[in-house]
Amino acid sequence: MTTGSIPSDVFSLRSPYGRRAIGLSIAAAVGGFLFGFDSSVINGAVDSISKDFALNDVITGFIVAIALLGCAVGAVIAGNLSDRWGRLRVMFLGAVMFFVSSVGAGLAFSPWDLALWRVIGGLGIGIASVVAPAYIAEIAPRQIRGALASLQQLAITLGIFAALLSDALLASAAGGADSTLWFGLEAWRWMFLVGVVPSAVYGILSFTVPESPRFLLSKGRRDEARAIFTRLIPAADLELTINELQNAIEADRKNAGVSIRGPVLGLQSIVWVGIILSAFQQFVGINVIFYYSTSLWQSVGFDESNSFAISVATSVTNVLVTLVAIFLVDRVGRKPILLTGSVLMTVSLGLMAIAFLFSTTDAEGAVSLPAPWGPIALIAANVFVIGFGASWGPLVWVLLGEIFPSRIRGKALGVAAGAQWIANFLITISFPAMSAWSLPLTYGMYAVFAALSFAYVAWRIPETKGMDIEQTETLFIRAGTRTVE
Numbered sequence: 001m002t003t004g005s006i007p008s009d010v011f012s013l014r015s016p017y018g019r020r021a022i023g024l025s026i027a028a029a030v031g032g033f034l035f036g037f038d039s040s041v042i043n044g045a046v047d048s049i050s051k052d053f054a055l056n057d058v059i060t061g062f063i064v065a066i067a068l069l070g071c072a073v074g075a076v077i078a079g080n081l082s083d084r085w086g087r088l089r090v091m092f093l094g095a096v097m098f099f100v101s102s103v104g105a106g107l108a109f110s111p112w113d114l115a116l117w118r119v120i121g122g123l124g125i126g127i128a129s130v131v132a133p134a135y136i137a138e139i140a141p142r143q144i145r146g147a148l149a150s151l152q153q154l155a156i157t158l159g160i161f162a163a164l165l166s167d168a169l170l171a172s173a174a175g176g177a178d179s180t181l182w183f184g185l186e187a188w189r190w191m192f193l194v195g196v197v198p199s200a201v202y203g204i205l206s207f208t209v210p211e212s213p214r215f216l217l218s219k220g221r222r223d224e225a226r227a228i229f230t231r232l233i234p235a236a237d238l239e240l241t242i243n244e245l246q247n248a249i250e251a252d253r254k255n256a257g258v259s260i261r262g263p264v265l266g267l268q269s270i271v272w273v274g275i276i277l278s279a280f281q282q283f284v285g286i287n288v289i290f291y292y293s294t295s296l297w298q299s300v301g302f303d304e305s306n307s308f309a310i311s312v313a314t315s316v317t318n319v320l321v322t323l324v325a326i327f328l329v330d331r332v333g334r335k336p337i338l339l340t341g342s343v344l345m346t347v348s349l350g351l352m353a354i355a356f357l358f359s360t361t362d363a364e365g366a367v368s369l370p371a372p373w374g375p376i377a378l379i380a381a382n383v384f385v386i387g388f389g390a391s392w393g394p395l396v397w398v399l400l401g402e403i404f405p406s407r408i409r410g411k412a413l414g415v416a417a418g419a420q421w422i423a424n425f426l427i428t429i430s431f432p433a434m435s436a437w438s439l440p441l442t443y444g445m446y447a448v449f450a451a452l453s454f455a456y457v458a459w460r461i462p463e464t465k466g467m468d469i470e471q472t473e474t475l476f477i478r479a480g481t482r483t484v485e
Helices: 016-052 057-085 087-106 111-139 142-174 187-193 196-205 213-218 222-229 235-254 269-283 286-299 304-328 334-356 373-400 406-437 439-460 469-478
Strands: 180-182
Touching (some): 016 087, 016 111, 016 304, 087 187, 142 373, 213 235, 222 235, 269 373, 286 406
């Protein structure tokens, strides 16, 4: 969205226009809340699922991770669906899928139908993970675009917190995740069933927020788009904004047949930048903390109640540092924050790897960490969450919305988001088996990826702070990351 000659303070977070953009962005970001909730609700249930269905480490990892394959597919198809049906209808589709998944998973009678329900939920979450940032980018003024785009990650962290908190409360109320709570259902089943609440909220919001002005213009509904823009931008800038957006849409139509294929392993270089950023975001192992942390802390000597409490505290830390990132992203810039985050993650993951070198296993297979390594591992894990949550968590979503030229943006964003889900799947499904084999090696591998992320950003990623989206392509061309006409 352009701003012509309008003073930048007109679009501050405190202005009427800024507040309206914030309100719409928050509504769209509820899709991120579903993403975070779905990704972490399994945390408190995983041990009970493994026990009740008599699963080994490999099958347990598969059940936890299988939703992510659905997410990858949902992310890839989301762009085409939202261009055909509109952003709001696709939001509603995502809400319905997650609602059905929550009920099905809570009432699952075998590991295989549980896997099916998680795939269905994953499809919905994958769709929401693409539609939400796209909608936000289409209604956000550039002066606050970084902050509003970061709301997606903030919503994800709040979803993680809500899932872990509800897991802890339900397990506490029942006397254990595997104990019966209400209506003859175990607490771990209610952990899934709680998901019907945020999915219903998201579905209702999809009927109350206005459609994306860009989508309306693309369908020839200019008057409707103007009515929405009058609440988001000053009257003096209204026609200029609409005309420039209309010209951009016409340019996109001319480039509708443009492919993302290129000379670098079959894809354009800029697409690989998005894929690599997405892969690094997951290969540092952040979701191991949010999928398996309760099990992990139990394995090193904390009881179930304390393990749940530690997981909730970690999720609170994640929320708070994401707020810090939102405050800094349009002030400090993308690149310095990413580099700082990479350093914190590398050091903390390295400390965790060292700590687990001193773990011991008793005759029954229980793992424990002797003093002082238990507290060191706990502190390092939270420093890791701080480093990730203040940098790579929110900023990768910001960059994915900025780096692609308009002619391939939809396709490239879908591929990058799909790559993120696949990378998440690979880390999630491999952790149970790898941790049973060697926790030091597992966390050492994540530390190596964190160090590589520093090198890649320093070498390949230019700063995009405060720039129009169209200008970022020139920056990446200068950095040696070209796109094909």
